[in-house]
Amino acid sequence: MLTTSPFAPEQRSVRPRFAGWLAALCGVILPLALAWGAVPAAAQGKLEAQYEASLAGIPVGKGGWNIDIQDDVFSAAAAGGTSGLLKSFTGGSGTGASQGRIVGGALVATGYQASTTTSKKTEEIRITLDKGNVKDFAILPEPPVDPDRIVVTDAHRRGVWDPMTASLLRVPGNGDPVSPDACHNSAPVFDGRMRYDLKLDFKRMENVKAEKGYHGPVVVCSLYFVPVAGYIPDRPVIKYLAAQRNIEIAFAPVAGTRVLVPFWLKVPTPLGPAMLEATSFITTAQPPRVAKTQ
Numbered sequence: 470m471l472t473t474s475p476f477a478p479e480q481r482s483v484r485p486r487f488a489g490w491l492a493a494l495c496g497v498i499l500p501l502a503l504a505w506g507a508v509p510a511a512a513q514g515k516l517e518a519q520y521e522a523s524l525a526g527i528p529v530g531k532g533g534w535n536i537d538i539q540d541d542v543f544s545a546a547a548a549g550g551t552s553g554l555l556k557s558f559t560g561g562s563g564t565g566a567s568q569g570r571i572v573g574g575a576l577v578a579t580g581y582q583a584s585t586t587t588s589k590k591t592e593e594i595r596i597t598l599d600k601g602n603v604k605d606f607a608i609l610p611e612p613p614v615d616p617d618r619i620v621v622t623d624a625h626r627r628g629v630w631d632p633m634t635a636s637l638l639r640v641p642g643n644g645d646p647v648s649p650d651a652c653h654n655s656a657p658v659f660d661g662r663m664r665y666d667l668k669l670d671f672k673r674m675e676n677v678k679a680e681k682g683y684h685g686p687v688v689v690c691s692l693y694f695v696p697v698a699g700y701i702p703d704r705p706v707i708k709y710l711a712a713q714r715n716i717e718i719a720f721a722p723v724a725g726t727r728v729l730v731p732f733w734l735k736v737p738t739p740l741g742p743a744m745l746e747a748t749s750f751i752t753t754a755q756p757p758r759v760a761k762t763q
Contacts, residue, residue: 513755514538514725518682519748520549525741528552536637538726539755543576544568545633561587567633569598576639576728577601581631583661594661602627606661621664621699629659635667638720638729646727649674651720652690663699667692672717677732682751687719687732713737721747725754 515537522530532549550562563585569578581596596606603626635658640646652671658664669690678684694710701707710716715737720729733746 513540514723514728514752515755516723516730516750516752518730518750518752520745521748523744523746524738534730536723536728536730538576538723538728539571541571542569543571545637547633561585565633567631569634576634576637578631578634581633581661583632596631596659596661598629598631601629603629603659606659608661612662615701617701617703619698619700619702621659625664625698626659629657629664632658632660636730640727640729642727646729647674647686647688647720647722649688651688651729657697664697665700666695666697668695669693669718675719677719677721679732679747679750681749683721683732683747685721687721688729689717689719692716692718692734709739721750722752724752 516535518534520532520534521528522532530549530551532547534545534547536545537543544566545568546564546566548562548564563583565581565583567578567581569576569580571577577600578598580598581594583594585592590610593609594607595609597604606626635656638651638654640648640651642650649671652669655666655668657666669692672689672691675687675689676685677687691714693716694713696707696711713736717735719732719734721732722729731745732750733744736743
């Protein structure tokens with residue numbers, strides 16, 4: 470489900486990559502992302518969520534996402550694939566995961582792995598990070614060099630987030646994290662192939678109700694995609710997404726923390742609206758660990 474961002478437009482085919490959307494943005498997508506500064510994660514909590522993807526109202530994919538935030542470590546894992554009519558034409562599936570430490574209350578990723586499988590090939594991406602800097606990364610099998618692609622330099626791989634950790638929006642302060650202030654953020658992301666920025670602006674507040682689990686407020690942000698490097702400028706999809714001003718993403722809270730994660734994502738496309746939405750969103754606060762004593 471997770472290889473690159475939900476905006477991974479480097480495919481010459483028009484086949485939707487909804488598996489990549491879920492992990493990049495939801496850990497999925499999400500993709501479709503969004504780590505926004507090293508602010509306290511606060512307390513501990515877990516999330517078990519299921520998402521469905523649709524295009525012009527037609528179901529095309531589904532997947533799941535689990536997050537575990539402890540006092541000193543965190544982990545996130547996602548898996549999913551195409552479904553329905555789309556599966557008959559272009560079946561695909563994938564998995565993704567990130568993990569790291571909690572330092573000074575902030576989520577600091579140390580590793581990211583993703584794998585996608587289609588009828589034609591399997592691709593794996595691995596990234597190792599140290600304090601926001603990419604130590605090493607690999608795409609297997611190694612993709613061919615395209616002279617038209619803007620080169621990703623070492624400088625582009627410093628001070629970045631992986632796509633999965635970049636789906637965790639951390640809100641500072643002591644008030645309700647589900648507020649307009651949550652959208653006043655931006656994030657630099659490196660997904661193993663592309664370096665891009667994701668920027669948020671507050672749009673509105675809404676109430677949602679999953680089929681199972683969470684029902685309550687979400688904060689809806691406008692989401693803007695800004696390509697930086699690792700892409701081919703003449704690709705129509707890159708131009709389309711970079712020009713889009715109508716992408717929206719809604720964030721819901723992980724209980725027991727000040728972390729918000731995507732509940733739904735809406736992206737206009739020439740074929741109709743693409744939608745990624747949680748059908749099950751079960752989140753629970755976890756009691757702090759008590760140090761063992763003798």
